[in-house]
Each structure stands twice: as C-alpha cells, then as structure tokens.
Amino acid sequence: MKKTLMVAALSGVFATAAHAQSSVTLYGLIDAGITYTNNVKNSATGAHGANWQQTSGAINGSRWGLRGAEDLGGGLKAIFVLENGFSINSGALGNGSRLFGRQAFVGLSSNQFGSVTAGRQYDSVVDYVAPLALTGTQYGGTYTAHPFDNDNLNNTFRVNNSVKFQSTDYAGFKFGGMYGFSNTAGQFANNRAYSLGASYTYGPLNVAAAYLQLNNSLSGTTPAAALASLNSNGAISGDATLLAHRQQTWGAGANYSFGPATAGFVYTQTNLTQGFGINPSTAGGQSIGFGGNSVHFQNFELNGRYALTPAVTLASAYTYTQANFGTGSEPKWGQLNLLASYALSKRTDVYLQGEYQHVMNGEGLNGTTINAMINNTSNGSSAGASSTSNQVAVTAGLRHRF
Numbered sequence: 241m242k243k244t245l246m247v248a249a250l251s252g253v254f255a256t257a258a259h260a261q262s263s264v265t266l267y268g269l270i271d272a273g274i275t276y277t278n279n280v281k282n283s284a285t286g287a288h289g290a291n292w293q294q295t296s297g298a299i300n301g302s303r304w305g306l307r308g309a310e311d312l313g314g315g316l317k318a319i320f321v322l323e324n325g326f327s328i329n330s331g332a333l334g335n336g337s338r339l340f341g342r343q344a345f346v347g348l349s350s351n352q353f354g355s356v357t358a359g360r361q362y363d364s365v366v367d368y369v370a371p372l373a374l375t376g377t378q379y380g381g382t383y384t385a386h387p388f389d390n391d392n393l394n395n396t397f398r399v400n401n402s403v404k405f406q407s408t409d410y411a412g413f414k415f416g417g418m419y420g421f422s423n424t425a426g427q428f429a430n431n432r433a434y435s436l437g438a439s440y441t442y443g444p445l446n447v448a449a450a451y452l453q454l455n456n457s458l459s460g461t462t463p464a465a466a467l468a469s470l471n472s473n474g475a476i477s478g479d480a481t482l483l484a485h486r487q488q489t490w491g492a493g494a495n496y497s498f499g500p501a502t503a504g505f506v507y508t509q510t511n512l513t514q515g516f517g518i519n520p521s522t523a524g525g526q527s528i529g530f531g532g533n534s535v536h537f538q539n540f541e542l543n544g545r546y547a548l549t550p551a552v553t554l555a556s557a558y559t560y561t562q563a564n565f566g567t568g569s570e571p572k573w574g575q576l577n578l579l580a581s582y583a584l585s586k587r588t589d590v591y592l593q594g595e596y597q598h599v600m601n602g603e604g605l606n607g608t609t610i611n612a613m614i615n616n617t618s619n620g621s622s623a624g625a626s627s628t629s630n631q632v633a634v635t636a637g638l639r640h641r642f
Contacts, residue, residue: 261311266642267306271297271381272328273591273637280629288627296328296592298635299381300400301577303342310422315351335398343398354407356415361402363418364437364525365489365508367397368448372493373506374543374577375615379555383595383633384577385615387561388518389481390537391489391508392452394615396481399433400466413442420466431456449492456485481519482511484535491539500547510537515566528610533566555579571610572600593635597627 273295280291305323312318323342325334335341338360345359370376370393375385385394399420406416419478420433437450456467467480491508515530543557561573572598582593597612612631 257512262309264306264308266306268302269300269326269639269641270302271637271639272302272502272530273298273635275633275635277630277631279612279626279631281625284368294329295635296326296532296636297381297382298637300639301325301334301382302328302377305340305343309349312348317349318346319349319355319357322344326527345402345404347404351408354462355404356403356405358403360398360400361418362395362406363392363394363399363452364416364435365432365452365491367416367491368414368437368439368450369393369491369506369508370395372446372495372504373541374555374557378639379545379553379579379581380543380557380577380593382559383593383614383635384540384559384575386508386541386559386575387537387563387575387613389615389616390510390561390563391491391539392481393491393506393508397467397516402433402466414439420575422465424465429455431467433466435612444497446495447488447493451490452488454487455482456480456483456487467484482510482512482535483516483519484514484530486513487511488513489567501544502543502546504542506539506541506543508537508539508611511535517580528565530565531567536564538562551583553579553581553583555581569610571602573612574598574600590636590638592636594634595632597631599627 253459260448275293275295275298277291277293279288281288303323303325305321308320310318317417321343322340323344324340325342326332327334328555328641333339333341340360343359343361345357345361347355347357349355366376373393374380375382382394385396389396399418401423402418402420404416404418407414415436415438417436418434422428422431424431433452433454435450435452437448439446439448454467456465487510491506492502493506495502495504512535515533515535516532517529536585539559539561541557541559543555545553546553547553556579557577558574559573559577561624562570563572564570576596577594579591579593581587582587597614597616599610599612612626612629614631614633
C-alpha cells in the first residue's frame with residue numbers, strides 16, 4: 241500500500257514537472273561589412289563622389305534576442321520574444337533607439353490551432369510575402385529592398401500595440417492576421433494598422449498573398465500609436481517610411497524549387513491617400529513631398545538562387561518599380577542585385593553583394609529631382625542619394641549567427 245502511494249505521488253510530481261517544462265534561448269545575428277557606393281551626393285555641401293563605409297546590416301540587421309516557451313500541457317504553450325536591433329559600427333540601439341525595437345511580444349501557442357500574441361510585431365505582408373522576395377531573406381536583405389521599402393518587405397517598420405493570430409500548418413496551408421491599436425481615446429480608427437495573409441506549400445511550390453492597411457493622422461501622434469509619423473511639432477518621428485492619411489499595400493508571390501535552385505516572382509503595390517511625403521531618413525536624405533496627392537507604387541521582382549556547392553550560394557534579382565507621385569511625376573526604377581556567399585561553418589559566412597539601380601525618368605517633383613538611392617533603410621548608415629540617375633553599391637561582409 242505504501243509503495244502504491246509513493247508511486248502515485250512520484251507520478252504526480254513528474255507529471256507536474258513535465259507540464260511545467262520551460263526554456264529560454266539567447267540568439268542573435270551580427271552582419272558587418274565594408275560598402276563602396278558611387279555617385280553619393282552630400283546634401284549639406286552639394287559635393288558628390290564615392291563613399292567607403294564600414295556598415296552594419298547590409299543584408300540582415302544586426303540583432304540579439306531572447307525567445308522563451310513554457311509547456312502548459314495539452315499542446316498549449318506560453319511563448320515570448322524580445323528582440324533588440326543595434327549597429328555593430330557603434331553599438332548604438334537601432335529601430336528608433338528602442339530597447340527591443342525589432343520585436344517584443346508574449347502570447348499563447350497551440351499545436352492544434354496556432355498562436356495569439358500581443359506586443360510590437362511584424363505585419364502579415366512581412367510574415368507571408370517577404371520570404372518570397374530577395375529582400376526578405378538571407379540572400380538579399382536590406383540593400384535589395386524596393387525603392388524606399390514602399391511595400392515594407394524589408395520590415396522597415398513594425399506595428400506597436402498589435403494583436404496577432406497565426407494558424408498552425410494545415411497540410412501546407414497557413415493563414416493569419418494582425419490588428420494594431422491606436423491606444424488613444426476617441427481615435428479607434430486613427431493611427432491604427434491591420435493586415436491579413438496566407439500561404440500554401442505543395443512540394444516544391446510555395447505561394448503567398450497578404451494585405452496591409454495603415455490609418456495614420458498627420459496632425460500629431462502619440463508615441464503609443466500603432467504607427468507614428470509626425471509629432472506635435474510637425475517633425476518626423478518613429479520609423480514610418482511613407483507618410484499619408486491612409487496606406488494600402490497588398491502583394492502576392494510564388495517560389496518554385498528544383499534541385500539546388502529556387503526561382504521566384506513577387507508583385508506588390510502600395511496606394512497612398514493624401515500622401516504627405518517620404519521620411520528623409522529612409523530616402524538617402526532626399527526630401528520628397530507628395531503635396532497631399534494620391535500616390536501609387538507597383539513593384540515587379542524576379543529572383544532566384546542556386547546552391548553551387550554545400551558551402552557556396554549564388555543569388556540574384558531584378559526589380560522594376562513604377563510610381564505615380566501626382567502632379568505629373570511618374571518615376572521608374574530598375575535594380576539588379578547579385579550575391580555570392582561562402583559558408584565557413586553552419587553559423588558563419590562571408591559574402592560579396594552588389595546592386596545597380598537606375599532611375600529611368602527622374603523628373604523633378606516640386607523642385608526636387610528623384611535620383612537613384614540604393615536602399616539601406618535599416619542599418620542607420622545610409623550612404624545618401626545619388627548625384628545622378630544611376631548608383632552602384634558593393635559590399636564585402638561577414639555574418640555570424642549565435
């Protein structure tokens with residue numbers, strides 16, 4: 241009898257311990273390189289020339305984070321992620337000097353249904369469409385973003401005060417949605433964001449689509465808003481890229497793998513209602529205003545990658561972007577991206593990456609000429625806009641993951 245009671249007691253202890261299993265993982269990535277950019281215009285002096293820089297995050301933004309989970313039993317877990325972005329150049333905080341500016345959320349995850357999380361998070365365009373574009377992967381990243389990262393595939397901004405649902409994998413089909421609250425009394429529909437997305441994988445084929453809408457006031461925002469654009473003094477704040485009363489972005493893409501190669505195509509478009517302008521910090525110092533016009537961007541990207549050997553990977557993409565800024569301004573961009581990386585180990589690789597961008601008709605807009613600008617919106621070390629309609633950037637770098 242005593243043995244039976246002892247076994248029962250020990251079984252209860254072990255069952256409780258099993259249900260209470262938890263883990264916390266420290267992880268990160270450091271991306272450092274040397275970048276050469278030609279035709280760089282000095283916005284202060286008007287001089288122009290080549291620029292050599294030590295850069296952080298030419299492909300993937302340098303970051304470290306904490307990821308945790310606690311087993312609650314029955315296939316349910318409590319989960320969290322706290323992720324910090326920083327510059328390896330100076331050690332400074334990235335993402336608007338936030339401590340955990342890349343991600344900060346907590347929630348519940350179910351093996352049967354999916355997860356519900358709350359905090360500062362990525363939208364559905366980033367979750368579902370970005371992995372099919374070169375900019376949303378380790379094969380292209382920051383400098384391969386579409387002009388001004390107008391579709392946020394390079395996650396230039398995240399959404400505050402957001403609640404997100406992501407389903408589990410149902411035979412290759414996944415879906416999800418996110419809502420970002422304004423957190424301001426009487427402004428439920430103002431300074432908010434919401435998005436929906438889905439993806440389907442069948443063998444070597446992967447397709448995805450997503451939609452994002454931002455409702456943003458330009459008359460003054462608070463730091464608690466889902467997205468901040470202008471503060472009460474009219475100065476740009478937060479990490480918004482495009483400033484407007486409403487932004488609508490949608491896109492779709494497909495990847496197909498055959499042997500060591502993967503080919504893909506992505507289409508996105510962004511419409512701005514009462515567009516105010518572009519954040520100069522994400523436009524290489526170019527101050528581009530839209531004068532309250534309706535603004536339209538379309539991006540067409542063809543990309544591919546090939547594992548030449550287990551250690552050597554080659555990747556390339558060509559993006560064509562056409563836009564209508566109103567008042568007769570219709571610039572068009574063409575950008576070619578090339579990457580070669582060599583894995584020194586499973587966690588460390590060296591790479592050589594190059595980009596060439598050409599503005600096909602960089603006509604003036606309110607006295608401003610739209611010049612080429614290789615996208616480096618996330619690393620805090622922008623080389624600046626080109627002095628001509630062409631620009632080339634070449635980076636030799638090292639990435640280490642831990």
